[in-house]
Amino acid sequence: MIKALGYFIEIIRGSIITIRHFVVNMHFHIMKVLRIKTKRKGAVTIQYPEERREIASRHRSLHRLMTREDGKPRCVVCMLCATACPSECIYVEAEEDPDPEIQKTPAKFIIDLSRCCFCGFGVEACPEDAIRMDTAEIEFAEYTREDLIYDLDKLIG
Numbered sequence: 651m652i653k654a655l656g657y658f659i660e661i662i663r664g665s666i667i668t669i670r671h672f673v674v675n676m677h678f679h680i681m682k683v684l685r686i687k688t689k690r691k692g693a694v695t696i697q698y699p700e701e702r703r704e705i706a707s708r709h710r711s712l713h714r715l716m717t718r719e720d721g722k723p724r725c726v727v728c729m730l731c732a733t734a735c736p737s738e739c740i741y742v743e744a745e746e747d748p749d750p751e752i753q754k755t756p757a758k759f760i761i762d763l764s765r766c767c768f769c770g771f772g773v774e775a776c777p778e779d780a781i782r783m784d785t786a787e788i789e790f791a792e793y794t795r796e797d798l799i800y801d802l803d804k805l806i807g
């Protein structure tokens with residue numbers, strides 16, 4: 651009997667805490683909807699898409715390929731990024747560059763984002779700083795896997 655009473659008290663205590671959080675959060679949320687400034691935000695929920703979470707400067711977002719002053723990719727097709735990639739989703743194909751100082755340039759540079767785990771290993775491995783993940787773009791959902799295959803045009807554009 652005493653044990654059952656203890657359980658009952660705990661249920662009441664838990665319910666009071668839940669109801670208190672609900673009422674307080676609703677109060678601040680309604681204030682926010684009415685554009686009345688308050689000391690704090692109510693619910694921690696982010697009202698996406700009107701409201702967006704701030705992206706940290708070191709966040710690994712959508713890839714981009716860096717270019718030289720003449721607009722050509724900085725990539726020298728050393729294959730280090732493709733070798734470091736644990737998902738094997740980078741494919742690079744070389745062609746000869748007319749500039750003997752550069753020698754090789756990518757004829758194809760493909761990243762299959764449907765397989766990418768956004769580890770950033772390829773960026774770390776690149777000796778030319780030719781590939782970065784600093785676009786702050788995190789919304790690139792597509793309807794097909796094929797649309798998630800990024801080629802030179804998409805990576806440079």
Ligand code: SF4
Pocket residue numbers: 731734735736737738739740761765766767768769770771772773
């Ligand atoms: S972020 Fe990681 S998994 Fe994605 S392409 Fe780069 S190395 Fe591969």
Ligand code: SF4
Pocket residue numbers: 724725726727728729730731732742772775776777778779780781
């Ligand atoms: S590591 Fe850098 S230079 Fe080498 S293939 Fe990848 S992007 Fe190009």
